[in-house]
Amino acid sequence: MQEPVQPFDWQRILIDQFPWTYLGEVAFRTVFMFVVLLTALTVSGKREVRQLSVYELVLLIGLGSAAGDPMFYHDVPLSSAVVVFTVIMGCYKLVTYISDRNKRIRQTLEGKPVYVIENGCILIDNFDREDLTLDELMSDLRVEGIEQLGEVRTAIREPNGQLSVFRFKAEETRKGLPILPKLFDKHTDHVQEPGSYACCTCGYVQTFDKPAQQPPCPTCSNPVWVEAAD
Structure with a gap:
């Protein structure tokens, strides 16, 4: 006992x-x-x-x-x-x-700081190596008050995992991939109306003059697009 x-x-x-x-x-x-x-x-x-x-x-x-x-x-x-x-x-x-x-x-x-966005486009090679999902990236950008990637001049992922965001000046902002959920969820693989569309993977913006079926992104070959936001 x-x-x-x-x-x-x-x-x-x-x-x-x-x-x-x-x-x-x-x-x-x-x-x-x-x-x-x-x-x-x-x-x-x-x-x-x-x-x-x-x-x-x-x-x-x-x-x-x-x-x-x-x-x-x-x-x-x-x-x-x-x-x-x-x-x-x-x-x-x-x-x-x-x-x-x-x-x-x-x-x-x-680790070391890694560039994940430059000139409104996601650097796919760096992004894939960072163990970071697109949803996480968009969430971090929304916290910084970003509505679309055309506002972002540079984004750097710091060694502690935080995202440092540097914006374009207001007059330099261009159209880009919308990161607000309601707008991003309108993506499609069939462009039905002429206009500017952003690649849903890297944010590259391309203008289509006529409807197109699954046009691949020239940067990352992704076929899914969403109307670019101003």
């Missing part, structure tokens, strides 16, 4: 039944899991990071677990949590120090 837990048993609170040398193993486990978390978040891409640096996210995950377990489980000694905190903060400081001084390591771990 298990003995009842005695309140304020300092041996149990600080180290439990483990020898003090066990804290060395705790430190090793912490470094190992820090590397695993950093690798996993680097590989998973910017979608999982979003607004936090990969280092900050690793720090939050690691410290959150280290802080939570000793609060709830009587058999998790406080000394182990202190070692975890110390080692994680040390790893964080070391990795950020190295990253700040080595551009190649920084870009490998954090």
Whole structure:
């Protein structure tokens, strides 16, 4: 029969039944899991990071677990949590120090800014590599108050997953792909009326003088179009 837990048993609170040398193993486990978390978040891409640096996210995950377990489980000694905190903060400081001084390591771990829109058109090759869907891109643009791609001179996806948007001047705005859902949902593969139409994949704008069945986009070969918005 298990003995009842005695309140304020300092041996149990600080180290439990483990020898003090066990804290060395705790430190090793912490470094190992820090590397695993950093690798996993680097590989998973910017979608999982979003607004936090990969280092900050690793720090939050690691410290959150280290802080939570000793609060709830009587058999998790406080000394182990202190070692975890110390080692994680040390790893964080070391990795950020190295990253700040080595551009190649920084870009490998954090990524680098990527152009996804230029002159009102989506850069398909860059866009496809960014693990970003068209719906997500349009949502980010709408948050910035953009109604159609002809307003966008440049859009850059930052290493933390956020989108930086630079507009044309008002007098330079041209027709472009509408990103408001009600207008975008009117897309078609059969242009029935002459006019300017935007490719639903890359935003390229083309003028059709007569009805056309599935005209392919000269930029990305997509056959689906929607009437370009002013």
